[in-house]
Amino acid sequence: MEYKDYYKVLGVARDADDRTIKQAYRRLARKHHPDVSKAKGSADRFKEINEAYEVLSDSEKRKRYDSLGPDWQRYAQAGTGPFQGFRVRFGGRGGDLGDLGGFSDFFRTIFGDLGVRGEDPFAELRRGEGRRRAGFRGAGGEDTQAAVEVSLEDAFSGSRRTFTVDGRRLEVKIPAGVDTGSRVRVPGVGNGDLYLSVAVRPHPLFERKGDDLYLELPLTVAEAALGTEVRVPTLKGSVAMKIPPETSGGKTFRLPGYGMPHLKGGGTGDQYVKIKVVLPSGLTAREKALFEELGRLRPENPRAKMG
Numbered sequence: 001m002e003y004k005d006y007y008k009v010l011g012v013a014r015d016a017d018d019r020t021i022k023q024a025y026r027r028l029a030r031k032h033h034p035d036v037s038k039a040k041g042s043a044d045r046f047k048e049i050n051e052a053y054e055v056l057s058d059s060e061k062r063k064r065y066d067s068l069g070p071d072w073q074r075y076a077q078a079g080t081g082p083f084q085g086f087r088v089r090f091g092g093r094g095g096d097l098g099d100l101g102g103f104s105d106f107f108r109t110i111f112g113d114l115g116v117r118g119e120d121p122f123a124e125l126r127r128g129e130g131r132r133r134a135g136f137r138g139a140g141g142e143d144t145q146a147a148v149e150v151s152l153e154d155a156f157s158g159s160r161r162t163f164t165v166d167g168r169r170l171e172v173k174i175p176a177g178v179d180t181g182s183r184v185r186v187p188g189v190g191n192g193d194l195y196l197s198v199a200v201r202p203h204p205l206f207e208r209k210g211d212d213l214y215l216e217l218p219l220t221v222a223e224a225a226l227g228t229e230v231r232v233p234t235l236k237g238s239v240a241m242k243i244p245p246e247t248s249g250g251k252t253f254r255l256p257g258y259g260m261p262h263l264k265g266g267g268t269g270d271q272y273v274k275i276k277v278v279l280p281s282g283l284t285a286r287e288k289a290l291f292e293e294l295g296r297l298r299p300e301n302p303r304a305k306m307g
Contacts, residue, residue, distance in 0.1 A: 002106065003106070004051075004052075004104065004106045004107070006051070006052035006055050006056055006065065007052075007056070009048055009049060009051075009052035010024040010025060010028065010049065010052050010053065010056065011024055011028070012024050012056075014066070016056075018057065021053070021056050021057055022053075022057065022202065025049065025052075025053040025057070025204070026202065026204055028049045028204075029046065029049055029050070029053075029204025029205070030204050030205055030216075032045045032046045032049060033046055033204055033205055033233070034046060036205070036233065048104075051103055051104060051107055054103070054107075055107070055111065061111050064110065064111070065110070068110070143192040143193045143194070143195055144165075144189055144192060144193070144194045144195070145194075145195045145196075145197065146194065146195075146196055146197070147196070147197045147198075147199060148161065148174070148184075148196045148197070148198055148199070149198075149199045149200075149201055150174055150178065150198060150199075150200055150201070151200070151201055151203075152200055152201065152202075152203040152206060152208065152235070153235060154174060155174075155176070155177070155178050155179065155198075155200045155260065156176060156177075156235045156260055156261070157176055157235075158173065158174060158175050158176035158177075159173075159174045160172065160173050160174065161174060165189060165194070168189070170186060170189070170194075172184065172186055172194075172196065174196075174198065175263065176261045176263075177211070177260055177261040177262055177263035177264075178198045178200065178263060179198070179200055179208070179210075179260075179263070180198065180199045180200050181197075181198070181199075182197075182198040182263065183195050183196065183197055183198070184196040184198060205233055206235070206271075208260065210260075210269065211259050211260040211261070211262055211268065211269030212259045212260070212269040212270050212271070212272060213234075213235070213258070213259045213260065213269065213270075213271045213272070214271070214272045214274065215232070215233065215234075215271060215272070215273050215274070216273075216274050216276050217230070217232060217273050217274065217275055217276065218276045218277075218278045219243065219247070219275055219276070219277055219278065220277075220278060220280070221277060221278075221279060221280065223243060224243070224246075224247045224248070224249070224275065224277045225245065225246060226245055227242070227243055227244050227245035227246075227247070228242075228243050229241070229242050229243070230243060232255070232273055234255065234258045234271055235258070235260075236258060239255070239258070241253065241255070241273065243275070247275055248275070248277070249275055249276055249277035250274065250275065250276075251274070251275045252272050252273065252274045252275070253272070253273045253275075254270055254271070254272055254273075255270060255271040255272070255273060256270050257270065258270060258271035259271050
């Protein structure tokens with residue numbers, strides 16, 4: 001099984017901080033997202049980027065990954081060194097690993113027992129490995145609290161999660177419109193109620209502000225100058241949007257009703273699309289000549305008003 005260098009995948013140093021890792025992930029995920037990139041292999045590249053971020057953004061997974069290094073198989077086979085204190089699963093998914101189907105064999109082998117963030121915050125409780133570490137509080141007649149992480153897509157459409165707590169199987173509805181900090185109450189769990197504290201994961205394309213979504217849309221110089229019609233990603237699916245001629249970089253368009261649903265009902269937010277004009281690189285001699293000609297035809301200085 002081939003070792004995966006997650007730092008190389010994201011293009012960051014091994015001592016990169018959380019902010020640097022997050023920025024690298026968002027930049028690469030935007031570039032290779034299947035709704036944006038039509039290049040061959042972009043879907044596989046996008047999965048690889050997400051897997052690297054899953055490991056390097058999780059302190060426990062990153063610590064384990066760093067302690068093993070490229071010699072992870074030798075340590076595993078010897079049962080010594082950094083493998084002491086946890087069990088590595090060879091030969092597939094093993095036991096209670098959650099939904100890891102979208103991850104590589106390398107990931108499932110090394111991190112299968114840790115699961116995927118947000119998939120099931122009750123997994124550790126089911127295995128009996130640390131009620132406190134799973135984020136639960138409350139005993140006796142007190143309420144119980146736990147954290148759950150969801151994707152922006154799940155926050156948009158709502159979702160259901162099935163958990164097992166103290167031998168009882170629960171199906172919990174996460175309502176559409178939840179945001180980081182939202183709380184979901186499940187009455188009658190044990191001798192009290194269960195409160196789920198929601199965190200919404202960052203999205204590679206969209207930035208959320210309240211119930212509005214913001215998207216940066218790259219255009220070529222020709223598209224911005226002459227106008228065009230493009231497909232714009234939204235959480236409802238891609239939609240056609242006309243770009244008028246002479247659109248400057250930074251101009252923002254509004255797609256009403258394409259934002260997040262209001263948590264308590266009564267409509268949705270909007271999506272705002274900010275234009276980013278991407279300059280060409282590696283210009284040919286002919287292309288340089290055309291830009292020089294354009295400069296002669298349009299000699300006005302856009303900085304003239306600055307004095």
